[in-house]
Amino acid sequence: LIPWLRHKNSAGCHIYARPVAPHSFTLLDDLSLSQLDRLACLSPVAIVETSPANYQGWIRHERVLEPGLSTVIAKYLADAFDADPSSADFRHFGRLPGFTNRKSKYEKQGRFPFVRLISTAPRSVSPSGSMISNCEQALVLERARAQEQRRRRLTDAIARPRRSVDIATFHTSPQYQGDLHRADFAYALAASATGETVEMIADAILGARDLAHKGDTHRQQEYARRTAEKAVTFVRGNAA
CATH class of the missing domain: 3.30.70.1790 (RepB DNA-primase, N-terminal domain)
Structure with missing residues (x-):
């Protein structure tokens, strides 16, 4: 080289x-x-x-x-x-x-x-043996504190009253200029942030508009669930 x-x-x-x-x-x-x-x-x-x-x-x-x-x-x-x-x-x-x-x-x-x-x-x-031991103990404590903070955030999110999110407001919003794919994902992000599950979000997407252009029922369900899963993963990843 x-x-x-x-x-x-x-x-x-x-x-x-x-x-x-x-x-x-x-x-x-x-x-x-x-x-x-x-x-x-x-x-x-x-x-x-x-x-x-x-x-x-x-x-x-x-x-x-x-x-x-x-x-x-x-x-x-x-x-x-x-x-x-x-x-x-x-x-x-x-x-x-x-x-x-x-x-x-x-x-x-x-x-x-x-x-x-x-x-x-x-x-x-x-x-540097003693210094390594001290840093190791500090790292263990820091990781324990971070884990406890994540646990508290999750507990607070579960206990917090859920706000309903209406998918129709996203579909009609001029922000998305008629792009209903973007509107679906924006809704999914907002719904996920309020604690709604993948299943709840996917059901809302399926019931909000005609998805026949996606193909048969199975393909429509795949689209709705994929959108919901991406949003939930994104929101949970940022919360962690």
Whole structure:
């Protein structure tokens, strides 16, 4: 791949790399030399200079981390070492040494700085066991809180008095300019938001207008149910 990557790089492309998840690494981006000095306590497995006096540090932990935990740890370390928080997650790419950083702000007389591997310690493992345990506990608590919030929202939705939605108001609305397919789906979204089921929405669509152009009764039922299911899935997905 190297010749192809060189060709793409010379054409203006950025060349990045990352471990395949799940993995045991954390990337810290946008580090200065003083930040690298502080980072030494975690025994970085690699230091990469991405542009003049700007660095990325790779930390290797003692075990493979599931993606959610990996992201929590990345955010924790980014905060602790003043690294770029927008680069703190398990799937973030790091720049690949040996290629140029093609950001226009670094161009000088048509040339771009090379991304350089400053140091590497392939066998280095960070002494981060206690930090991982703390982040793991925080992640468990956060997921429990999120699950409880979803449960409460669902309970509130079930207990809330349902408002009736009239499909005829959608069919006659000038907003849809006579496009009854759009009107059906808009009705289905509104009805789903009030707690109506797929069956209730599909029945309303079937009873509201002549659907003979859809084919036989089976095809008409398929259309109504498909429309209802899409709306319910969309509404529930956004509520979660």
